[in-house]
Amino acid sequence: MKYGAALPAVGLPPYHRGMSGDPERPTPVDVGAGRLEAFSDAVMAVIITILALELRPPQGSSPKDVYDQLPSLFIYVLSFVFIAIYWNNHHHLLRATTRISGAVMWANMLLLFWLSLIPVVTEWLHTFYRHRLPAASFGIVALAAAFSYSALVHAIIRANGRDSLVGTAISSDRKGVASLVMYAGGVGSTFVSVWIAYALYAAVAVMWLIPDRRFTRDVGRR
Helix, strand or coil: CCHHHHHHHHCCCCEECCCCCCCCCCEEEEECCHHHHHHHHHHHHHHHHHHHHHCCCCCCCCHHHHHHHHHHHHHHHHHHHHHHHHHHHHHHHHHCCCEEEHHHHHHHHHHHHHHHCHHHHHHHHHHHCCCHHHHHHHHHHHHHHHHHHHHHHHHHHHHHCCCCHHHHHCCCCHHHHHHHHHHHHHHHHCCCCHHHHHHHHHHHHHHCCCCCCHHHHHHHHC
């Protein structure tokens, strides 16, 4: 009995044929984004939990003690909103995705890597928020996360095709480009004033508080 002949019936993941048309050399493309979304949700939940654990209460009970803690609270809110925005848009993006390739998985891991550094730079800013290097580091991590998200979107389009839901929805990305410019401007402005950098970081967060509805609009049309 040839055991290898029974393998296709065991429920192996589906594949797309390679570009050469040779059925013996398939290009793996796992259908469905549910597992990737669930894994990413879990990672982002852990990141938010770490952020909350790093937050410290005021050192006393007077109004001055509360006032002294306000910068740290602002940094926490900024970081929390930053992760929440990525979770929201990441959710809509993967819900509009049907096929997940290896490139998509690695691009997603790269995004999660940069997001996992947010608690580190946030903790640094809690103590040294007036200093240039910590303020610039937050912007660098945010800029790298934005580039990674863009890479994830393009990897999904390559895996699903230009005529897919994601491919047709991402016809223009003005908000994404504006975010990259503002994050880069925030990093550069730390040489002038860290408060200008924080203002630019907060402006990006405010701009993305309204989630990306391009995917949900196209779902309704289809």
